[in-house]
Amino acid sequence: MTEWKRPLPTITGETMPYWEGCRRGELLIQRCQDCHEYQFYPRGICANCFTGKIKWVKASGKGAVWTFTVTRQNRTPGFDTGPYVLALVELEEGVKMFSNIVECDPFEVRIGMPVEVTFVKANSQVTTPFFRPAG
Amino acid sequence: MVDLRRAAAIVGIYEHPARYAPDKSELQIQAESVIKALEDAGLSKKDVDGLFSSSMSVRMANLSLADYMDLYPKHLDDTSVGGASFEFHLGHAVSAIASGRIDVAVITYSTLPRSGGISIGTGGAARLGAPRLNPAPDSFEELYGLTTVGLYAMLAQRHMHLYGTTSEQLGEIAAATRSHAALNPQALYRDPITPQDVVNSRMISDPLHLLDCCVISDGGGAVVLASPEVARSCRNTPVWVLSQAEGVAHQGAGRRDLMNLAAAQTGGPAMAAAGVTHDDFDMAMIYDSFTITVLMTLEDLGFCKKGEGGQFVSGGRIRLGGELPINTDGGGLSSNHPGMRGLFLLLESTRQLRGQFEGTERQVPNCKLALVHGTGGTLAARHSGGTVVLARD
Numbered sequence: 001m002t003e004w005k006r007p008l009p010t011i012t013g014e015t016m017p018y019w020e021g022c023r024r025g026e027l028l029i030q031r032c033q034d035c036h037e038y039q040f041y042p043r044g045i046c047a048n049c050f051t052g053k054i055k056w057v058k059a060s061g062k063g064a065v066w067t068f069t070v071t072r073q074n075r076t077p078g079f080d081t082g083p084y085v086l087a088l089v090e091l092e093e094g095v096k097m098f099s100n101i102v103e104c105d106p107f108e109v110r111i112g113m114p115v116e117v118t119f120v121k122a123n124s125q126v127t128t129p130f131f132r133p134a135g
Numbered sequence: 136m137v138d139l140r141r142a143a144a145i146v147g148i149y150e151h152p153a154r155y156a157p158d159k160s161e162l163q164i165q166a167e168s169v170i171k172a173l174e175d176a177g178l179s180k181k182d183v184d185g186l187f188s189s190s191m192s193v194r195m196a197n198l199s200l201a202d203y204m205d206l207y208p209k210h211l212d213d214t215s216v217g218g219a220s221f222e223f224h225l226g227h228a229v230s231a232i233a234s235g236r237i238d239v240a241v242i243t244y245s246t247l248p249r250s251g252g253i254s255i256g257t258g259g260a261a262r263l264g265a266p267r268l269n270p271a272p273d274s275f276e277e278l279y280g281l282t283t284v285g286l287y288a289m290l291a292q293r294h295m296h297l298y299g300t301t302s303e304q305l306g307e308i309a310a311a312t313r314s315h316a317a318l319n320p321q322a323l324y325r326d327p328i329t330p331q332d333v334v335n336s337r338m339i340s341d342p343l344h345l346l347d348c349c350v351i352s353d354g355g356g357a358v359v360l361a362s363p364e365v366a367r368s369c370r371n372t373p374v375w376v377l378s379q380a381e382g383v384a385h386q387g388a389g390r391r392d393l394m395n396l397a398a399a400q401t402g403g404p405a406m407a408a409a410g411v412t413h414d415d416f417d418m419a420m421i422y423d424s425f426t427i428t429v430l431m432t433l434e435d436l437g438f439c440k441k442g443e444g445g446q447f448v449s450g451g452r453i454r455l456g457g458e459l460p461i462n463t464d465g466g467g468l469s470s471n472h473p474g475m476r477g478l479f480l481l482l483e484s485t486r487q488l489r490g491q492f493e494g495t496e497r498q499v500p501n502c503k504l505a506l507v508h509g510t511g512g513t514l515a516a517r518h519s520g521g522t523v524v525l526a527r528d
Contacts, residue, residue, distance in 0.1 A: 009274030040389035041275040047388040069288035070341040076259030095389030
């Protein structure tokens, strides 16, 4: 990905720590200090118990492909580069997140495949997490 | 819960025949449909006191439609949960009629994605219609190239992985639906196809092929729902609403098993409230944005066990003449799919329950009980489900 043509995230105070973590090369997720549940995507409340205090924690960055699709057609700019893998990755902490599986042949990806996070700089403000086969 | 069986009936319907309508506006198609549906019921403009609609592009859908048609409804509902919106509307309209707020509700919809050249299935982030992503969830998703078809394909992939479901089994759903479209002169695609044709069609997003995907058409229609008192004075045999149940399913903060559809929450309650069970249904209209939508919905409604959907749809069971004919108008897979299709599920089940095709192949013989299940949104991200049970006396 030499030039970032994909959509860019809108970053506000609510999600800022996540994107700052990405820039440092850390995948941050949220955990409630009251009920101890992890949650993803990040949000300003604990969606499980409503009463909890949200704490940002560093995820191990390891997980497995929960499911995926090799996308052959997407008319949004930035995705016309040939087949790519859209995946739901289940992190070791137990929450799932959307991502792409990169640095491998899209047709080699399988459900259950171990993956690890890798970061790609979109521009001077934004770095985003992707996943690659765990090596 | 209050017994709402037969608290309201569908008394008028109209499906706009247009599949490509570059010269019409959405409001025009809605208005033409409402007028025809009222005519079908034997009711008139002054009878309309409730208005239910949802739009992908008209802002404040009901307010705009009331203005366009010079209507002054007492009860308005723009519930917007994607393709299932109209199954939600129907349930809300029954409640409004049962409570005495209104006597006659109109549910209507139109959109024109075909003439607008809108890539609903493969448009990616453009499908959201906003250039700036909202901070969450879009900003955590759209960077990765989500498409509508991709979000269904992901669950198809996992279904195959867990249960051994095959592309041929999904293909049978498309082939069965096409065989029904052949009997519908208004259907967009009517040439017969085989499951193997589906498997051989171009891969769009693994494991879903082109013919696993619904068509993109323009279109619209309307349903008129009335209280039992009004229904008795109407022109047609009333088609009674026995029950409705609605629900949503989403990522559950990243913790949910996305293989469980909203249908698992709505099918049981809808059948219990109607006092019927799976074997009682003469037919079903199951939202078919993609073949996998049908297969997983049938499972989660409880027509078969989880994982056995591939087997269930095989052997002609879901074809006309089979045990449970589904999508007898040719469905979204072959007849029409103007962005959100839930309204058309109500239209076809009403036509079948009225016996409108009596003496032709398209008629489900002695059709007395129909199940409708609408799905809206996208399965792997967030979706809605609405189950409706309809009956004739």
